[in-house]
Amino acid sequence: MCYSFGQKVFITTSIGPTLADTPRSSPSTLLDVARRAGVSPSTVSRILNGTAKVSDDKRRAVLTAIDDMKFAPNQMAQGLKKGRSMTIGIVVQDISSPFFDETLRGVDDGLKGTGYASVIVSGHWNAEEEADRIRLLLARKVDGIILLSGRIDDDTVLSFAGQRPIVSTGRAIKTRTALGFKMDNEYGAYLAVRHLIELGHRHIAFISGPTNNTDAADRLAGYTRALREAGIAIDARLIVEGNFHEASGMLAMNRLFDTGQPFTAVFAANDLSAYGARLALYRKGVRVPDDISLVGFDDLPGSAYTTPPLTTIRQPLYDIGRIATHALLRVINGEEARGEVPPLELIVRETTRRLR
Incomplete structure (x- = not known):
């Protein structure tokens, strides 16, 4: 049978157990963890966000309960409480280029475990299009933007940084909400x-x-x-x-x-x-x-x-992506933007030899 609910369509069959016959296990909640650990829900919440001042025994009980119950905090809900979307906008110039692919790998690893998701757009080496993509990300309420190279000038970057923090590669800027990493x-x-x-x-x-x-x-x-x-x-x-x-x-x-x-x-x-x-x-x-x-x-x-x-x-492309991500997260959290990437180095392989 086919049931339509709004824009979604669900298809069921009479063969095998129905949805009602299938046992379901609801995910553990913060309240469940509090009950297991013998503490209040607010104590669990404060331990999770690092603001609780509790005894080692109580902290250990909460962490054990979290592990036993496989409790996973809702990162999106936590972000919304802080007025955040838990998304990072990334502007590349050519999504097919292995240059940007390697940098994006560093960005992705830099976001692991943070609860943040990325939204990737391309500026196609066009200043007007690049600015439009940044406006699109701002309209989507991203918490910050990583700008990988690009054609827009520094003044335009700083103007956008007045709305959301921006970390950019390929330029030397530094303000409270904007940081640039420029290789030599x-x-x-x-x-x-x-x-x-x-x-x-x-x-x-x-x-x-x-x-x-x-x-x-x-x-x-x-x-x-x-x-x-x-x-x-x-x-x-x-x-x-x-x-x-x-x-x-x-x-x-x-x-x-x-x-x-x-x-x-x-x-x-x-x-x-x-x-x-x-x-x-x-x-x-x-x-x-x-x-x-x-x-x-x-x-x-x-x-x-x-x-x-x-x-x-x-060029330390992977490191650039990872360090830029860490720097942006620091700015989002109200900390000082900082970071330093490794220098360029000559890699000698087999396409060069001494002139005969």
Whole structure:
């Protein structure tokens, strides 16, 4: 038989026991725990939220009762009492990118055991769309927002932070309700190019990111600083713009060959661009690293499994997500926002070798 209740449809069958015949066990309540432990319900509540001043024996009795009865406090109900939705909004730029996937894994682990759920939206590297998504999250009464990179300016972020706490990556801000974590992209690029220079390379091409991206600009600055320090002239023909995606890395590598300028090494502004560049080199019969050395930036999980494994600059993507989450929860709880992520580091694998 089929019964309709509003928008939901429940289907039953006459075969086997009916719903009324099936024994049901109701979940344990706070009152049940109080009775088992021999204390008042308010005492159980205060022990759960950490405000109770009780004897060790009484606390032990309550915790034992909770364990025996498998009592699980209703996190949503507790949040509502505090005026919270128990949700965190997360703004990514590309949900299909392994860069954001690794950071989201850190966010997810950072939320474990907190009672918070996440709502994920995408800004698609568009400032207007990004701002609209933040307004959508605010309308849904999220308790805070984690903004992973993005195109909106700092003033706009600070304006939104006046409504809900925001922790952002890729920018250096710090107020009572806003905190930014910015990696030293310039230094990371400097490490990558200096590594190639130390291997004897003097003609080093660069596949950059988009010109309107601050991370890309910082990595270009690191590339040029390393060359200047080594006394190597900067050849604009060896700098080709990409957009941080695989296809652009492949096209950029083809354009480098079209210039006719000789080069023995390539630094790609991110790992995805390096993957595309590697494919272009393969199709041209150019061996890596025998003929050309290749360096990426990010150290995505797949970079250790390319052919050959990619030398790259490691960004602590997972750590960034986890630390940003902990920082946001601190702000939500009225505590000082703080956190520090590990520095960038060079990971040498098999796509670079000393110039013969």
